[in-house]
Amino acid sequence: MTTPSIRLDNVLDHLLDAVCLVDAEGRFVFISAACQSIFGYAPAELVGTRMIDLVHPDDRARTLEAAAAIMRGVPNPHFENRYVRKDGRVVPIMWSARWSEEDGVRIAVARDITALKRAESVRTALLAISEAAHIAADLHELFRDIHSIIETLLPARNFFVALLDDARDTLSFPYFVDEHDSAPQPIKLDSGSLSARVIRSGMALLLTSGGNGTICENGEFGAGTPSLDWLGVPLIARGDTLGALVVQNYSGDARYTDADKQLLQFVSTQIAAAIERKQTETRLRHIAQHDALTHLPNRKLFDDRLQAALDHARSAHSCLAVLYIDLDHFKQVNDSLGHAAGDRLLHEVARRITGCVRESDTVGRMSGDEFVVLLTGIKQSAHALLVAEKIRASLQQPFALDAQNASTLASIGVATYPEHADAGHALLRVADQAMYRAKKLGGNRCWMALAELAE
Numbered sequence: 022m023t024t025p026s027i028r029l030d031n032v033l034d035h036l037l038d039a040v041c042l043v044d045a046e047g048r049f050v051f052i053s054a055a056c057q058s059i060f061g062y063a064p065a066e067l068v069g070t071r072m073i074d075l076v077h078p079d080d081r082a083r084t085l086e087a088a089a090a091i092m093r094g095v096p097n098p099h100f101e102n103r104y105v106r107k108d109g110r111v112v113p114i115m116w117s118a119r120w121s122e123e124d125g126v127r128i129a130v131a132r133d134i135t136a137l138k139r140a141e142s143v144r145t146a147l148l149a150i151s152e153a154a155h156i157a158a159d160l161h162e163l164f165r166d167i168h169s170i171i172e173t174l175l176p177a178r179n180f181f182v183a184l185l186d187d188a189r190d191t192l193s194f195p196y197f198v199d200e201h202d203s204a205p206q207p208i209k210l211d212s213g214s215l216s217a218r219v220i221r222s223g224m225a226l227l228l229t230s231g232g233n234g235t236i237c238e239n240g241e242f243g244a245g246t247p248s249l250d251w252l253g254v255p256l257i258a259r260g261d262t263l264g265a266l267v268v269q270n271y272s273g274d275a276r277y278t279d280a281d282k283q284l285l286q287f288v289s290t291q292i293a294a295a296i297e298r299k300q301t302e303t304r305l306r307h308i309a310q311h312d313a314l315t316h317l318p319n320r321k322l323f324d325d326r327l328q329a330a331l332d333h334a335r336s337a338h339s340c341l342a343v344l345y346i347d348l349d350h351f352k353q354v355n356d357s358l359g360h361a362a363g364d365r366l367l368h369e370v371a372r373r374i375t376g377c378v379r380e381s382d383t384v385g386r387m388s389g390d391e392f393v394v395l396l397t398g399i400k401q402s403a404h405a406l407l408v409a410e411k412i413r414a415s416l417q418q419p420f421a422l423d424a425q426n427a428s429t430l431a432s433i434g435v436a437t438y439p440e441h442a443d444a445g446h447a448l449l450r451v452a453d454q455a456m457y458r459a460k461k462l463g464g465n466r467c468w469m470a471l472a473e474l475a476e
Contacts, residue, residue, distance in 0.1 A: 037132075039055040040131075050069075087100050097118050150166075167295070192220070326383045341398070344434070345456040348429045413430075432457075433468070
């Protein structure tokens with residue numbers, strides 16, 4: 022094979038771009054020294070090899086189409102494709118190429134546009150993160166969106182978010198996706214874990230095992246899947262550390278680098294701002310929908326859940342019940358022990374009622390010493406009455422309020438759908454009437470609306 026009679030000055034060896042000559046059969050006949058920094062191969066290794074063999078498999082068909090067009094005399098100054106380097110890393114290339122009929126070769130200049138592509142990806146990711154902060158319904162959806170966005174920048178199959186609870190000095194893991202492990206329980210900030218280390222230091226951390234074992238979340242190297250990388254960055258918003266974002270890699274196919282650390286650290290500022298925004302929205306929504314003293318759903322949120330439960334019950338042909346609870350002689354607690362003690366009592370009452378029902382049920386506070394309970398998916402009315410009796414028995418046990426003991430009793434009215442009403446406001450009214458009937462009969466009892474109506 023002979024080199025075409027094209028004058029190539031030594032200056033080619035000093036260009037950052039690689040200059041290539043490819044014959045009609047698609048084989049390299051010349052390539053400048055810059056190819057080694059771009060493709061990882063020395064020029065001598067590439068001469069005589071087929072150009073298409075280096076192209077990423079997904080880009081080969083369109084690369085051959087572009088090469089054919091160039092050989093027909095159609096120059097292509099801005100063709101992009103991906104090549105697989107000698108070390109296995111995929112590199113995006115921008116080509117400017119034309120066909121030399123006289124010499125029977127394609128003359129092409131290759132430029133590594135990894136930095137450009139990464140910059141474009143980062144800009145796109147930042148816009149996507151900002152958009153997710155506005156449209157995500159809650160924190161979990163935001164974390165899921167962020168996970169998808171990070172996966173466009175670097176390998177992130179194993180991804181989790183650790184959030185700091187300053188009041189309790191603990192870390193929780195509200196979003197945790199891992200191919201081997203499930204989400205851990207909350208841990209203390211001084212636990213010595215890698216996540217805690219990132220949060221306490223406020224510094225990004227990249228650990229690579231070098232193939233000699235795995236890196237554990239507790240910070241120790243141990244036996245297990247080899248070549249695990251661990252990369253964590255702090256989430257800092259307006260000077261406060263909210264938590265940490267972590268990616269882990271159990272495979273040596275793609276290793277994390279300092280460039281990945283810098284990239285993740287760069288986008289973490291936008292991520293932290295998005296999380297803070299969503300946390301603020303969540304707090305404001307909670308304030309708007311919950312009672313400030315007991316943190317139970319307020320009347321508006323309870324009404325919304327009742328309406329949703331009724332819609333579901335109608336379509337599923339199932340039953341539900343509403344319990345209306347009023348504390349007997351609560352005013353005496355305020356008068357004898359003070360309003361602060363009364364507030365603490367209401368808080369404990371809310372806790373006991375909640376402890377008597379399922380997580381799928383809803384306990385709300387109407388006002389003052391009145392509470393309501395929504396029981397969904399009950400089999401028959403008698404089951405609702407059993408829950409009401411359980412609540413009544415729990416509330417009649419003494420309450421320890423600091424150094425004082427207090428006691429209270431409750432009157433509870435019960436109404437069910439579809440027996441007593443088919444609308445939310447009607448169910449509440451019937452349950453309220455049943456509660457007043459229980460109170461008139463002396464209090465500290467439960468009253469089923471059906472029995473009341475039968476009399």
